[in-house]
Amino acid sequence: MITAIHKDLLRIGWLVNPLAGIGGAVANKGSDDYAIQQRAHRGELILHAPLRAGQFLAQLTQNISCDNLPQFITTGGVMGAQYLSEYNIQHTLTDFYPASQTSAQDTLAALDHLITAGIDLLVFVGGDGTARDICSVVKQSLPVLGVPSGVKMHSGVFGVTPQAAAMVVIGLLKGELTALRLEEVRDIDEQKLREGRVNSKHFGEMLIPAENRFIQHVKQGGVEVEELVLLDIAAEIRERIEAHEGFPLCLIFAPGSTTQFIQKELGFSESLLGVDVVMVDENIKVLDTFCDVNGQILLDVVNKFQFVKLIITAIGGQGHIIGRGNQQLLPSVLAKIGKSNTWVVATKTKLEALQRRPLIFDSSDPKLDADWQGFMPVICGYRDQLLYPLGLTTNCRDMVKTVLAELTRKKDVFFHQDSRRLLHGRGGCFPGLEWCSVDYFAPVVFITAFQEPPVGFTEQLLMMLAELFSEWQIVFPTVLLQRRFCKPVTYELLSGDLPKDWIASWNNLSFELNNQYQNVGFFLDAEPLRRWLVENCLQARVLNLFAYTCAFSVVASHAGAQSVVNIDMNRQALETGRRNHISNSISTKSVRFLPHNIFKSWGKLKQLGPYDVVIIDPPSFQKGSFVAVNDYSKVLRRMDSLVAAGGRFVACHNAPELTFSEFKLLIEECCPEFVFEKRLEPSPDFPDTQIERALKMCIYRRRKPHK
Structure with a gap:
C-alpha cells in the first residue's frame, strides 16, 4: 500500500452521471437522446457508468487503504454516495439528493453543492455531455478529472482509462508534482452523427491534473533555466491581466525575488522586501503605485477596489507563502481578497526543493488557515501550472500542540539545563506521536524520528517553538x-x-x-538505575558490562565505588568513557577500561572479581556481537562466578518483544542462586501504555551461604 502524505489536505468532489455511456451498447452514437435515457430508466439498458466508477475506485483502494484516503464530498444515491459506500470509502454528503430519474439539471445542481462545500478537485464519471455541463459552470476555476464512461469522448479532460485516472489522484496523494493543464471540452451533435456527419464543437477549456502517461493529449516539458522560467511566469501573469474582465485592476505583489522579477518585467515599481500595490487599466497602463505598504493601507485598498489579485510566492526554504516576511498581509486583507483571487508563483525547482512538503499558510487566524488549506494551482511558467498542497494537516497541528504542551509542563528544564526526556512518543501515551521522542540536552532540543515525520511537522514545530521561547524570554x-x-x-x-x-x-x-552514531552517548531512560547506583555503590566493587561510554561507571565512581571495571568491544566508546571520568574530576586509578569481547573475557573478569554490583545493560541487537534472544542467557549464567556473596546484579532489557514476566522467568531459570529484589520503576518521563513491555531493570541479590 502507498502512504498518502497529503490525504488531509485534499478534498475531492465525486460526481457520477449514471446515464453516461448507455447509448454505446445499442450503437446509438451517444447517450443524450431522451428515448435512450427513458429505456435506461426502465431498466432496459445496462448502465455503463457504475462499472467505470467501480474500476476507478478499485484501482484507488488497491493502492491506498481506505483509512488513508482523502476526504470525499459527494451527493446521495446513484450520483455519488452509492459507489463510495460499496468500497467502504468514508465520505461527506451535501444537502442535495438527485431525482430518481437523473438529468443534466441534477448534474448542475449537484455540482453547485460540491463547489459550495469547498472542494479542491472534482472527479466526475461521465462523457462529453457531462464534461460540457460541468464546463459551463466551472470553466477554469477548479481542477477537474474525468473518468471516461461516455460514448463519444472527444474531450481532453478524461484519463485514458478509469484506472489511469485513479493513478493521477494517487500521484497527488503521494506528493508528486502534478501539472495543471488546460484541455478542450468538445461535444458533437449526436443526431448528425447518427446521420453520418461528424460535427464536433468546442465548448471551452478546463484545468486538469496531468501526468504524461495517463492523460489524453499532453505536452512534454523541458529542463528549467531559472531566468527563462521567470520570464515565462511573467508572460503568464501579463496574459492573465490582459484577459481579466473588469478594470481598474488592483495588483498586490507580496515580497520575494520571484515577484520582484515579475514586477520589473512588467515595468512596475517594486521593493524586494515590501508589499507593493499597482493599479492598472485594460492596457496594463499603470494608474497608481504604492510601494512597501503596511497592513492598514492594504486593508483600505482591498475594501476600495472591486477587482483585486494577489501575486505571491514561497518565502524561504520552508515553503511559507503566508506568515514569513509578509505579515502586512493581515488575515482581514487575505479574507477580503480570497483564495480564488490569489496567484501563487514558483519555479518547479523551488517546489521540488520542498521535498513534497506543502506550502505553508500561517495567517495567525486558525479559521482562515483552515479555509485556505487544500490543493492550489501554482504558476510555474507560461500556460504551465501545478496542483500543489497548501497548509498543514489537522493531525500535524495537533501533534505539534501536544509536543509544546509537554515542553510547557517541563518548562523548568530549560532554566536548570538538566538533560531530560521531554516527550516519549514510543510509549503510546501520545496518540499519533508513536514515531518520535523529544529530548533536551542543553542547548539542543533533540528529536528522534523512527519513521519519516509527517509533512509539515518540523516546520510547524520550529515556528511554534520560536513563539514559545519568545514568550518565555529564552534564547531559541x-x-x-x-x-x-x-x-x-x-x-x-x-x-x-x-x-x-x-x-x-x-x-x-x-x-x-x-x-555520529545511532546512540548519542547517554541514555535518559536509565535514570532509575543511576539513582539506584548512587544509593548502593559506596565502597562497592562494580562490573559494568556493555559499558559503552561508561556513564554508569561515572555515576558509581562519583558515589564512592571502590573500583569499577568497564568492558565493551567499542574501543572508541571506552575512550569517550575515559574522558567522561576526567571531565568530572574522577580519578581513573581504580577504574579499568577493557576493549574486549565479553564472551571471550569471562576468565579475566572472574580474575578481577568478585563484584558487589554487576550491571548488565546490553543492546537488544548488535550485529556480530550481541543478539539478546540468543545471548542474554549466556551472560546470566556467568553471574554465579562474578557476583560476591550478598552482592547484586542489575539486568536491563529494552526490547518490547519480551515482557517483564518473561524476562524475570528467564533470569530465574539461569540464576537459581539469586533472589529477586525489585523491578526499578520507569521514570515518569517515560510513560508507557504497556508497562509489562517497557524498559525492564531488575535487581537480583545473591543468597549468602549458610554458616
Missing part, C-alpha cells in the same frame, strides 16, 4: 533531528548550531555526546 535552542529509520542513521540540523562540546547533564555530572 538548537534543534537537531535524527532519522533513526535511515540506514545508516542520519542527522539534520533544523535550527541553530551544535555546540563544539555537546554534553548531557545529570546530577551535576556531565557526559560527552556525539551525533
Whole structure:
C-alpha cells in the first residue's frame, strides 16, 4: 500500500452521471437522446457508468487503504454516495439528493453543492455531455478529472482509462508534482452523427491534473533555466491581466525575488522586501503605485477596489507563502481578497526543493488557515501550472500542540539545563506521536524520528517553538533531528548550531555526546538505575558490562565505588568513557577500561572479581556481537562466578518483544542462586501504555551461604 502524505489536505468532489455511456451498447452514437435515457430508466439498458466508477475506485483502494484516503464530498444515491459506500470509502454528503430519474439539471445542481462545500478537485464519471455541463459552470476555476464512461469522448479532460485516472489522484496523494493543464471540452451533435456527419464543437477549456502517461493529449516539458522560467511566469501573469474582465485592476505583489522579477518585467515599481500595490487599466497602463505598504493601507485598498489579485510566492526554504516576511498581509486583507483571487508563483525547482512538503499558510487566524488549506494551482511558467498542497494537516497541528504542551509542563528544564526526556512518543501515551521522542540536552532540543515525520511537522514545530521561547524570554535552542529509520542513521540540523562540546547533564555530572552514531552517548531512560547506583555503590566493587561510554561507571565512581571495571568491544566508546571520568574530576586509578569481547573475557573478569554490583545493560541487537534472544542467557549464567556473596546484579532489557514476566522467568531459570529484589520503576518521563513491555531493570541479590 502507498502512504498518502497529503490525504488531509485534499478534498475531492465525486460526481457520477449514471446515464453516461448507455447509448454505446445499442450503437446509438451517444447517450443524450431522451428515448435512450427513458429505456435506461426502465431498466432496459445496462448502465455503463457504475462499472467505470467501480474500476476507478478499485484501482484507488488497491493502492491506498481506505483509512488513508482523502476526504470525499459527494451527493446521495446513484450520483455519488452509492459507489463510495460499496468500497467502504468514508465520505461527506451535501444537502442535495438527485431525482430518481437523473438529468443534466441534477448534474448542475449537484455540482453547485460540491463547489459550495469547498472542494479542491472534482472527479466526475461521465462523457462529453457531462464534461460540457460541468464546463459551463466551472470553466477554469477548479481542477477537474474525468473518468471516461461516455460514448463519444472527444474531450481532453478524461484519463485514458478509469484506472489511469485513479493513478493521477494517487500521484497527488503521494506528493508528486502534478501539472495543471488546460484541455478542450468538445461535444458533437449526436443526431448528425447518427446521420453520418461528424460535427464536433468546442465548448471551452478546463484545468486538469496531468501526468504524461495517463492523460489524453499532453505536452512534454523541458529542463528549467531559472531566468527563462521567470520570464515565462511573467508572460503568464501579463496574459492573465490582459484577459481579466473588469478594470481598474488592483495588483498586490507580496515580497520575494520571484515577484520582484515579475514586477520589473512588467515595468512596475517594486521593493524586494515590501508589499507593493499597482493599479492598472485594460492596457496594463499603470494608474497608481504604492510601494512597501503596511497592513492598514492594504486593508483600505482591498475594501476600495472591486477587482483585486494577489501575486505571491514561497518565502524561504520552508515553503511559507503566508506568515514569513509578509505579515502586512493581515488575515482581514487575505479574507477580503480570497483564495480564488490569489496567484501563487514558483519555479518547479523551488517546489521540488520542498521535498513534497506543502506550502505553508500561517495567517495567525486558525479559521482562515483552515479555509485556505487544500490543493492550489501554482504558476510555474507560461500556460504551465501545478496542483500543489497548501497548509498543514489537522493531525500535524495537533501533534505539534501536544509536543509544546509537554515542553510547557517541563518548562523548568530549560532554566536548570538538566538533560531530560521531554516527550516519549514510543510509549503510546501520545496518540499519533508513536514515531518520535523529544529530548533536551542543553542547548539542543533533540528529536528522534523512527519513521519519516509527517509533512509539515518540523516546520510547524520550529515556528511554534520560536513563539514559545519568545514568550518565555529564552534564547531559541538548537534543534537537531535524527532519522533513526535511515540506514545508516542520519542527522539534520533544523535550527541553530551544535555546540563544539555537546554534553548531557545529570546530577551535576556531565557526559560527552556525539551525533555520529545511532546512540548519542547517554541514555535518559536509565535514570532509575543511576539513582539506584548512587544509593548502593559506596565502597562497592562494580562490573559494568556493555559499558559503552561508561556513564554508569561515572555515576558509581562519583558515589564512592571502590573500583569499577568497564568492558565493551567499542574501543572508541571506552575512550569517550575515559574522558567522561576526567571531565568530572574522577580519578581513573581504580577504574579499568577493557576493549574486549565479553564472551571471550569471562576468565579475566572472574580474575578481577568478585563484584558487589554487576550491571548488565546490553543492546537488544548488535550485529556480530550481541543478539539478546540468543545471548542474554549466556551472560546470566556467568553471574554465579562474578557476583560476591550478598552482592547484586542489575539486568536491563529494552526490547518490547519480551515482557517483564518473561524476562524475570528467564533470569530465574539461569540464576537459581539469586533472589529477586525489585523491578526499578520507569521514570515518569517515560510513560508507557504497556508497562509489562517497557524498559525492564531488575535487581537480583545473591543468597549468602549458610554458616
